[in-house]
Amino acid sequence: QVQLVESGGGLVQPGGSLRLSCAVSGMLFRANAMNWHRQAPGKQRELVASITSGGTTRYPDSVKGRFTISRDNAKNTVYLQMNSLKPEDTAVYSCNVDAINGVYWGQGTQVTVSS
Secondary structure, eight states, rough: OOOEEEEOOOOEEEOEEEEEEEEESSGGGGGOOOOOOOEEEEEEOEEEEEEEEEEEOOTTTTTTTEEEEEETTTTTTEEEOOOOGGGOOEEEEEEEEEETTTTOOOOEEEEEEEO
16 A cells, blocks of 8 residues: 655754655655645644656745755655754644545654744
8 A cells, every 4th residue: 555654853943954754655656746745733734845756846935945855766755855944834744645546645744943
């Protein structure tokens, strides 16, 4: 079955960096666009980065210039490099794929930005 497993979250000070990873199995990874979302307590889930199978990326203004999504098709893994982190970036971050046979989510990883 399709599995998405995130890692790399944690506690970081404002201005710091983290790199999240999402390892994917059970599907043809290289053929699918991948997304990173986040959800903070009491807020709606927000799409923060997307990457197509061809490597085209998209970001909302809230993270543009600070977050970078990338993929390694040899490792079936998508990454989210987060720089210049702010307290408002605190959330559970999840990767997601809208595959031809269904929509799949990872379990999420907590990112906390605090001094």
